[in-house]
Amino acid sequence: MLTHFDKVFRIDFxxxxxxxxxxxxxxxxxxxxxxxLLHKCGYLVxxxxxxxxLRPEADAEARSVEGLAASLRVEFALEECNIRAxxxxxxxxxxxxxxxxxxxxLFRQAEEIGAQxxxxxxxxxxxxxxxxMHLLQGTGLAGLMGMQPITLPxxxxxxxxxxxxxxxxxxxxxxxxxxxxHLEPLFDRSNEDTKFLRNxxxxxxxxxxxxxAPGVKxxxxxxxxxxxxxxxxxxxAVALARHSCLLEQGDGYVSFDALSLSYQPLSxxxxxxxxxxxxxxxxxxxxSFEAVERATSLLESAPRAGQQDIALGVSAFLEExxxxxxxxxxxxxxxxxxxxxxxxxxxVIDLPGRIDLADGWQIxxxxxxxxxxxxxxxxxxxxxxxxWVDVGEQATSLNVRGRSPGDRFSPFGMGGxxxxxxDLMIDLKIPQRAxxxxxxxxxxxEILWLPGFRQAHGYGLNEExxxxxxxxxxxxx
Amino acid sequence: MLTHFDKVFRIDFxxxxxxxxxxxxxxxxxxxxxxxLLHKCGYLVxxxxxxxxLRPEADAEARSVEGLAASLRVEFALEECNIRAxxxxxxxxxxxxxxxxxxxxLFRQAEEIGAQxxxxxxxxxxxxxxxxMHLLQGTGLAGLMGMQPITLPxxxxxxxxxxxxxxxxxxxxxxxxxxxxHLEPLFDRSNEDTKFLRNxxxxxxxxxxxxxAPGVKxxxxxxxxxxxxxxxxxxxAVALARHSCLLEQGDGYVSFDALSLSYQPLSxxxxxxxxxxxxxxxxxxxxSFEAVERATSLLESAPRAGQQDIALGVSAFLEExxxxxxxxxxxxxxxxxxxxxxxxxxxVIDLPGRIDLADGWQIxxxxxxxxxxxxxxxxxxxxxxxxWVDVGEQATSLNVRGRSPGDRFSPFGMGGxxxxxxDLMIDLKIPQRAxxxxxxxxxxxEILWLPGFRQAHGYGLNEExxxxxxxxxxxxx
Numbered sequence: 001m002l003t004h005f006d007k008v009f010r011i012d013f014x015x016x017x018x019x020x021x022x023x024x025x026x027x028x029x030x031x032x033x034x035x036x037l038l039h040k041c042g043y044l045v046x047x048x049x050x051x052x053x054l055r056p057e058a059d060a061e062a063r064s065v066e067g068l069a070a071s072l073r074v075e076f077a078l079e080e081c082n083i084r085a086x087x088x089x090x091x092x093x094x095x096x097x098x099x100x101x102x103x104x105x106l107f108r109q110a111e112e113i114g115a116q117x118x119x120x121x122x123x124x125x126x127x128x129x130x131x132x133m134h135l136l137q138g139t140g141l142a143g144l145m146g147m148q149p150i151t152l153p154x155x156x157x158x159x160x161x162x163x164x165x166x167x168x169x170x171x172x173x174x175x176x177x178x179x180x181x182h183l184e185p186l187f188d189r190s191n192e193d194t195k196f197l198r199n200x201x202x203x204x205x206x207x208x209x210x211x212x213a214p215g216v217k218x219x220x221x222x223x224x225x226x227x228x229x230x231x232x233x234x235x236x237a238v239a240l241a242r243h244s245c246l247l248e249q250g251d252g253y254v255s256f257d258a259l260s261l262s263y264q265p266l267s268x269x270x271x272x273x274x275x276x277x278x279x280x281x282x283x284x285x286x287x288s289f290e291a292v293e294r295a296t297s298l299l300e301s302a303p304r305a306g307q308q309d310i311a312l313g314v315s316a317f318l319e320e321x322x323x324x325x326x327x328x329x330x331x332x333x334x335x336x337x338x339x340x341x342x343x344x345x346x347x348v349i350d351l352p353g354r355i356d357l358a359d360g361w362q363i364x365x366x367x368x369x370x371x372x373x374x375x376x377x378x379x380x381x382x383x384x385x386x387x388w389v390d391v392g393e394q395a396t397s398l399n400v401r402g403r404s405p406g407d408r409f410s411p412f413g414m415g416g417x418x419x420x421x422x423d424l425m426i427d428l429k430i431p432q433r434a435x436x437x438x439x440x441x442x443x444x445x446e447i448l449w450l451p452g453f454r455q456a457h458g459y460g461l462n463e464e465x466x467x468x469x470x471x472x473x474x475x476x477x
Numbered sequence: 478m479l480t481h482f483d484k485v486f487r488i489d490f491x492x493x494x495x496x497x498x499x500x501x502x503x504x505x506x507x508x509x510x511x512x513x514l515l516h517k518c519g520y521l522v523x524x525x526x527x528x529x530x531l532r533p534e535a536d537a538e539a540r541s542v543e544g545l546a547a548s549l550r551v552e553f554a555l556e557e558c559n560i561r562a563x564x565x566x567x568x569x570x571x572x573x574x575x576x577x578x579x580x581x582x583l584f585r586q587a588e589e590i591g592a593q594x595x596x597x598x599x600x601x602x603x604x605x606x607x608x609x610m611h612l613l614q615g616t617g618l619a620g621l622m623g624m625q626p627i628t629l630p631x632x633x634x635x636x637x638x639x640x641x642x643x644x645x646x647x648x649x650x651x652x653x654x655x656x657x658x659h660l661e662p663l664f665d666r667s668n669e670d671t672k673f674l675r676n677x678x679x680x681x682x683x684x685x686x687x688x689x690a691p692g693v694k695x696x697x698x699x700x701x702x703x704x705x706x707x708x709x710x711x712x713x714a715v716a717l718a719r720h721s722c723l724l725e726q727g728d729g730y731v732s733f734d735a736l737s738l739s740y741q742p743l744s745x746x747x748x749x750x751x752x753x754x755x756x757x758x759x760x761x762x763x764x765s766f767e768a769v770e771r772a773t774s775l776l777e778s779a780p781r782a783g784q785q786d787i788a789l790g791v792s793a794f795l796e797e798x799x800x801x802x803x804x805x806x807x808x809x810x811x812x813x814x815x816x817x818x819x820x821x822x823x824x825v826i827d828l829p830g831r832i833d834l835a836d837g838w839q840i841x842x843x844x845x846x847x848x849x850x851x852x853x854x855x856x857x858x859x860x861x862x863x864x865w866v867d868v869g870e871q872a873t874s875l876n877v878r879g880r881s882p883g884d885r886f887s888p889f890g891m892g893g894x895x896x897x898x899x900d901l902m903i904d905l906k907i908p909q910r911a912x913x914x915x916x917x918x919x920x921x922x923e924i925l926w927l928p929g930f931r932q933a934h935g936y937g938l939n940e941e942x943x944x945x946x947x948x949x950x951x952x953x954x
Contacts, residue, residue, distance in 0.1 A: 135612070136689060138696025140703045144621070200689060208685075212613060212677060219615025222766040226617045229744035230711055236742070237710050265713070267706035289699040 001177055005165065006041045013150065013163050019116040020044045022077075024106050027065045027186035030121030033174045034166055036183055038119065039072060046075040048109050050102045052083045054094070054190075061186050075113075079105045095196070107156035115160060122147055122164045125171040128220045129201050136197075139286055141231050146224035168221070238271035245272060247322065252330030254279055258323040262299055269296050273310075276325040281312050299323055307432065319431045332433065335359045338451055338473055340437040346401035349441075351391075351469055355400060357439055360476025363400065363451065368468045378461060385473045387441075387449045390465040398469075399442040403435060409447050410457035421447070428453050441471060478654055482642065483518045490627065490640050496593040497521045499554075501583050504542045504663035507598030510651045511643055513660055515596065516549060523552040525586050527579045529560045531571070531667075538663050552590075556582045572673070584633035592637060599624055599641045602648040605697045606678050613674075616763055618708050623701035645698070715748035722749060724799060729807030731756055735800040739776055746773050750787075753802040758789050776800055784909070796908045809910065812836045815928055815950055817914040823878035826918075828868075828946055832877060834916055837953025840877065840928065845945045855938060862950040864918075864926045867942040875946075876919040880912060886924050887934035898924070905930050918948060 009015045021038060025031040025047045038045050047069045051062040062078060069076035087097040103118075110118045127146045134143030149168075152161035166174065178185055194200045209216045241264050247255040254276040261269060273295040277287050291311035298308045298316050308316045310325065317324040320336045338361040340347070349355045354364045378388045391398065407421035425435045430453075441449040448459040451473040461468060486492045498515060502508040502524045515522050524546045528539040539555060546553035564574040583595045604623045611620030626645075629638035643651065655662055671677045686693045718741050724732040731753040738746060750772040754764050768788035775785045775793050785793045787802065794801040797813045816835040817824070826832045831841045855865045868875065884898035902912045907930075918926040925936040928950040938945060 135697070135700070136686060136693050138693070138700055140700060141618075141707055144700075197689060205685075205689070208682075209613060212674060212682070216613050216615070219766070220612070223612070223615055223617060223621075226744075226747070226766065229742065229747065230618055230707070231744075233711055233714050233742050233744045234707055237714065265706065265710050267703075267708075267710045270703070270706065289696070289703065 001173075002037065002040055005037045008165060009038065009041055009043065013117075013165055015043060015163070016116055017042050017044070020046050020075075020113055021117050021119055022046050022048055022106060022110040022113065022115040023119040024048050024050070024102065024121070025065050025068070026121075026188070027061050027068075028121070028188060029171075029174050029178050029183070029185035030123050030126075030166060032068075032183045032185045033177050033181075034119060034121045035068075035072075036177075036181055037165075039074070045072075046077065046109075046113060046115065047072075048077040048079075048106050050105050051078065051080045052098050052102075053080060054083055054098070055188075064186060077109045081105070103156050103162075107160060110160050111157070117161050117163045118157075119163050119165060121166055123166045123169050123171050123174055124221050125202070125217070127167055127224055128206065128217050129198055131220050131224050132201050132205065133198060137286070138289060140289070141227055141234065143286070144224065145228040145231050148228060234267060234271060237265075237268050238275060241268045241272060242275065248333065249279060250330070250333065252280070253324050253326035253332050255325075255333070256323045258299060258318055258321050261323055266296065269299065273325065277310070277312075277314060280314050280325060280327065284312065287311060295325065317431070317433075319434075333359070334434060334437075335476065337361075337431070337434045338363075338439050339434065340400075340402045340439050342437075346399055348397045349400055350397050351395060353397070358437075362474040363439065363441070364472045364474060365398065366470040366472075368470060370466050370468060373468055373470075384452050384454070387451070387455045387471045388461055389448055389455065389459040389469050389471060390461050390467070391443055391448070391459065391469055393467050395443065395469075398448075399444070400439050401442060402437045403440065407440070407447065409450065409454070412455045412457050412460050414457060416457045421450075424450075424454075478650075479514065479517055482514045485642060486515065486518055486520065490594075490642055492520060492640070493593055494519050494521070497523050497552075497590055498594050498596050499523050499525055499583060499587040499590065499592040500596040501525050501527070501579065501598070502542050502545070503598075503665070504538050504545075505598070505665055506648075506651050506655050506660070506662035507600050507603075507643060509545075509660045509662045510654050511596060511598045512545075512549075513654075513658055514642075516551070522549075523554065523586075523590060523592065524549075525554040525556075525583055527582050528555065528557045529575050529579075530557060531560055531575070532665075541663060554586045558582070580633050580639075584637060587637050588634070594638050594640045595634075596640050596642060598643055600643045600646050600648050600651055601698050602679070602694070604644055604701055605683065605694050606675055608697050608701050609678050609682065610675060614763070615766060617766070618704055618711065620763070621701065622705040622708050625705060711744060711748060714742075714745050715752060718745045718749060719752065725810065726756060727807075727810065729757070730801050730803035730809055732802075732810070733800045735776060735795055735798050738800055743773065746776065750802065754787070754789075754791060757791050757802060757804065761789065764788060772802065794908070794910075796911075810836075811911060811914075812953065814838075814908070814911045815840075815916050816911065817877075817879045817916055819914075823876055825874045826877055827874050828872060830874070835914075839951040840916065840918070841949045841951060842875065843947040843949075845947060847943050847945060850945055850947075861929050861931070862952075864928070864932045864948045865938055866925055866932065866936040866946050866948060867938050867944070868920050868925070868936060868946055870944050872920065872946075875925075876921070877916050878919060879914045880917065884917070884924065886927065886931070889932045889934050889937050891934060893934045898927075901927075901931075 015021060021043055023031065023035055023038065023045050025035055026049070035045060035047065047065065049062055049065040051058050066076055066078065081101050083094060083098045083101060086101065087094045090097065106118045131144055131146045134146070137143065147164060147167060150161050150163050154162045191199060194203060206217060245256045245260040245264065247257055256272065261272065264272070270292050273292050274287055278284055288311065294308050295310050295316045298306050298318055306318045310316050313328050314325055315328055317326065322336065324332060326332055339358040341356065341358045347355050349363060349365050351365050352367050354362060356362055373388070381388070403421060408418040409421045409424055410416050410418040425438070430438060439451060440447045441451060443459070448456045449471055492498060498520055500508065500512055500515065500522050502512055503526070512522060512524065524542065526539055526542040528535050543553055543555065558578050560571060560575045560578060563578065564571045567574065587595045608621055608623045611623070614620065624641060624644060627638050627640050631639045668676060671680060683694060722733045722737040722741065724734055733749065738749065741749070747769050750769050751764055755761055765788065771785050772787050772793045775783050775795055783795045787793050790805050791802055792805055794803065799813065801809060803809055815838040818833065818835045824832050826840060826842050828842050829844050831839060833839055850865070858865070880898060885895040886898045886901055887893050887895040902915070907915060916928060917924045918928060920936070925933045926948055
């Protein structure tokens with residue numbers, strides 16, 4: 001076993017005998033075995049122990065691990081943490097809180113001493129239990145592949161890997177090693193408590209599965225190994241697709257080109273949604289199947305515009321060929337529409353004149369005499385970015401403003417019947433978040449043009465029109 | 478449910494109301510429900526039933542399905558097959574034999590009547606059971622993704638899809654549909670028999686898992702759905718890699734460029750091995766994890782040459798940068814080495830002269846006088862494809878032959894010590910299958926040159942050499 005592991009440590013885990021390794025030692029058989037193997041192979045080990053203060057014997061266990069460190073003449077780091085109090089404060093589970101606190105402590109220590117790695121004692125049985133737990137929880141490939149032998153980056157460090165050299169060694173082999181090497185592991189009685197799902201899997205489900213299908217334990221281990229390799233290919237595919245689909249990663253939002261995204265295989269679309277969610281919510285662990293489906297199905301169902309709550313305060317939008325995942329309050333870019341500048345409630349455009357809207361959009365006004373214009377062009381105009389209006393001989397300017405409560409609009413050609421502007425905007429499928437600051441061209445307070453869509457009744461040209469104002473909405477150049 | 482399925486049939490399954498659909502009807506709730514839905518939605522259904530002759534009530538069931546077809550005025554096809562006898566003959570399991578015979582029958586019928594699809598009644602519970610069965614058997618992603626809604630090509634047809642429109646409908650919903658539509662399904666009592674693994678999963682394991690983790694059934698269904706999409710991306714990656722790695726698909730062998738293969742991610746290498754195995758053994762269903770590992774690890778461990786039994790009489794070879802998966806008896810290509818032609822035990826090369834070996838290789842012999850040659854070049858020769866020998870003034874030809882038992886060889890520069898040719902070939906890492914027919918250049922029966930490797934003691938040039946033979950091994954052009 002020693003020669004085997006000497007090779008495993010060097011070749012599979014790339015460990016260096018000249019640099020310290022921090023090992024988390026609970027005192028149980030796994031961590032004792034790993035410590036003994038590393039120590040006997042000549043590695044510079046440092047023992048770290050966290051006293052979770054959860055069980056009456058916790059203090060005695062901490063002293064026992066400290067004694068072991070002293071007898072091996074190995075450095076020892078101890079931390080105490082009242083997990084129960086912490087869990088109550090955060091509302092998280094005891095186990096989750098203990099795990100987080102422990103790894104934070106281990107990596108903080110590792111960083112301080114410049115350790116090459118943090119080593120954990122997870123074994124092959126732990127791996128099988130993890131796979132089954134994740135299967136029951138429904139976590140897809142990311143969960144079914146279980147724990148990885150080397151994890152970098154990990155949630156606690158970008159530089160120090162978490163290594164699990166015993167991940168392919170079964171618990172039986174570890175106990176046997178402890179016996180033959182006269183190690184005296186502590187046994188955590190909470191491992192027997194079947195109120196924990198993991199313990200029920202270990203003591204009830206897995207033995208039963210072995211009865212249904214002998215050898216299932218090692219097959220589950222292999223399955224995790226196979227799936228981890230599969231997952232690496234999928235991760236590459238998602239990373240590659242990101243290059244062609246990602247438009248922008250802004251403050252509180254991520255945007256994709258909707259068309260490019262829709263050409264990706266479903267698995268890659270799902271992967272991109274998960275990636276975007278992890279960018280928006282770094283603490284996310286598992287995103288539900290339904291949440292991912294809501295996002296990907298928005299893309300399929302709504303060719304032009306739509307919105308969907310996803311999870312954790314993130315919404316998906318589909319607007320003008322752009323697919324957003326965004327915080328509900330995020331300041332999304334609006335380059336694709338004309339919007340009032342954020343610092344102006346209203347603007348005045350001279351006749352003739354030009355004004356700047358947000359993000360490079362502009363409106364220009366030119367003034368013509370009736371004899372100068374091409375009436376054919378004016379009467380056949382189908383371009384909603386252009387309007388010819390008659391505002392009389394006197395007007396020297398027009399007002400440009402955003403929407404006000406109670407605004408009404410009488411579309412040209414509807415005989416002067418007006419409707420609520422807010423309803424009209426919905427009918428015209430103007431995206432919700434673009435409505436409030438959509439520029440409205442007004443004579444006094446009356447809207448005469450909704451640029452990009454409609455001209456109002458009462459300002460169209462007729463045979464009496466003498467002074468004609470040509471308005472044009474210009475996209476950012 | 479009817480309007481829902483009308484849409485599902487049309488949009489998700491692309492079924493056409495004008496073309497017949499063959500539906501396998503056992504008489505159980507799933508197939509009755511599917512039949513009723515298709516029929517009520519106005520599809521042209523044809524009922525097929527296979528009487529497996531396994532249970533006493535089998536004949537009565539066949540008559541009952543026939544009666545149903547008559548009452549619906551729908552075409553009916555019946556086949557009887559003594560599954561038990563067939564299973565005994567082939568040594569396969571009863572269930573596997575029944576399944577194969579049933580699908581062969583269904584697709585044969587479907588082909589005869591020009592059906593657009595064969596429809597099967599598998600439901601969402603069946604899917605979950607399939608996923609768990611495969612998990613216990615250890616089949617990787619291909620098994621964990623369960624059954625597919627549409628399978629084409631499938632093992633029984635390249636053109637007619639197998640469709641499973643009820644795959645996302647739970648058994649409860651189907652039973653409820655049967656009740657409210659006054660359908661009277663038959664119940665197969667063998668579904669209760671817990672000697673079958675599937676039934677134990679249904680009646681024991683799944684209810685227990687639901688207790689551990691409520692909602693697990695629908696999560697397992699979703700997991701299969703997610704993994705199927707993941708699998709599609711991996712299949713694409715494997716197909717793409719095949720373009721860059723596959724050298725040849727010959728009679729009884731598949732060869733890859735070993736270097737290109739080694740650059741592929743592990744999952745893709747595994748996928749290519751599985752693909753090659755499926756080409757060599759079309760009836761293969763599940764290739765074990767270990768078999769795939771033997772093949773991929775050969776590639777990693779042996780940079781130059783190696784051989785490994787894989788499974789089902791297929792071996793993997795690594796030779797001169799080519800990775801083969803081949804039948805043990807396959808006639809592998811040997812273009813990469815000089816080999817005696819397959820129709821000649823021995824050849825004679827005139828001095829001067831030229832002979833053809835197999836696959837375009839040649840050996841040429843030129844004759845020079847001592848004064849004509851560049852002695853510098855000869856004495857410094859490091860090219861094993863060239864040899865300058867002294868065979869005396871009289872020799873008008875040399876013999877070229879394959880290896881004989883007892884052949885010995887005295888390498889030049891070893892003071893005349895000879896060793897067994899077979900040992901020398903091993904030392905020189907000549908691939909095993911290339912050894913017997915490697916051409917040996919002989920004076921009489923004595924080997925004077927092992928082309929590509931060594932010249933023999935006793936035939937080198939010396940200051941007395943007057944007539945010099947220049948031998949050259951030429952690669953195929």
